[in-house]
Amino acid sequence: MISVEKVSRNYKAGETVVKALKQVSLQINDGEFLSIAGPSGSGKTTLLNLIGCIDALDEGEIYIDGKPVTAMGKNEKTIFRRTNLGFIFQTYNLIPVLSAYENVAFVLSILNIAEPEIKERTYAILKEVGLEGMENRRPNRLSGGQQQRIAIARALVKHPQIILADEPTANLDSKTGEDILKLMKDMNKKYKTTFIFSTHDQMVMDYADRLVWLHDGNILRDERRK
Numbered sequence: 294m295i296s297v298e299k300v301s302r303n304y305k306a307g308e309t310v311v312k313a314l315k316q317v318s319l320q321i322n323d324g325e326f327l328s329i330a331g332p333s334g335s336g337k338t339t340l341l342n343l344i345g346c347i348d349a350l351d352e353g354e355i356y357i358d359g360k361p362v363t364a365m366g367k368n369e370k371t372i373f374r375r376t377n378l379g380f381i382f383q384t385y386n387l388i389p390v391l392s393a394y395e396n397v398a399f400v401l402s403i404l405n406i407a408e409p410e411i412k413e414r415t416y417a418i419l420k421e422v423g424l425e426g427m428e429n430r431r432p433n434r435l436s437g438g439q440q441q442r443i444a445i446a447r448a449l450v451k452h453p454q455i456i457l458a459d460e461p462t463a464n465l466d467s468k469t470g471e472d473i474l475k476l477m478k479d480m481n482k483k484y485k486t487t488f489i490f491s492t493h494d495q496m497v498m499d500y501a502d503r504l505v506w507l508h509d510g511n512i513l514r515d516e517r518r519k
């Protein structure tokens with residue numbers, strides 16, 4: 294479970310301070326399929342980065358399974374991220390010189406998993422996301438939707454507790470975006486992974502079991518749909 298408690302994040306931009314999040318509080322249960330919705334600049338990326346331990350908050354606290362993130366040292370945070378969190382980005386963020394297989398297997402090699410198991414798990418997850426037979430292709434020989442499938446496989450292969458996806462369909466056409474959402478939802482059901490994704494796209498929001506609306510750094514609404 295994730296507990297965001299009165300979290301603020303301020304960015305200094307020259308003389309002015311941008312209050313990107315203003316005392317935001319939010320509880321997220323294990324296995325949720327939740328969307329952070331809101332217009333550009335509302336604080337979605339900031340919130341995801343704080344939950345993902347990529348960025349540091351200015352005020353408040355975030356607890357993940359009761360553990361306060363501000364109490365973690367730098368190394369502890371890195372290990373925590375590698376073990377428990379998966380990330381999916383709008384621009385896929387794959388390593389261009391690595392094949393689909395290598396982009397995914399890489400994550401497991403960092404976790405010191407033995408080679409035969411890496412091989413088995415990587416082939417299995419690539420098959421699950423629909424990339425069987427494309428394991429040896431580099432990202433630039435795959436479509437945007439296929440690249441995002443690699444990113445989903447990469448996020449899932451280590452069996453993280455939580456996957457954070459920042460506008461995962463923003464660079465995709467609506468049909469491909471919908472396929473990606475369906476895949477994420479299937480994976481959420483199958484692995485009980487918590488998915489938190491941001492979007493400003495209505496179609497994407499419609500897939501969420503819960504919609505948290507951000508506006509100017511405040512939570513406006515919290516809609517449960519299931």
Ligand SMILES: Nc1ncnc2c1ncn2[C@@H]1O[C@H](COP(=O)(O)OP(=O)(O)O)[C@@H](O)[C@H]1O
Pocket residue numbers: 304305306311312313331332333334335336337338339340
């Ligand atoms: N590194 C930064 N420096 C200064 N301002 C920032 C920075 N990152 C985000 N902001 C500002 O914080 C606010 C929230 O941004 P962001 O979390 O990226 O929103 P969203 O993801 O919803 O578009 C915006 O006003 C944005 O301009």
Ligand SMILES: [Mg+2]
Pocket residue numbers: 337338339459
């Ligand atoms: Mg953003």
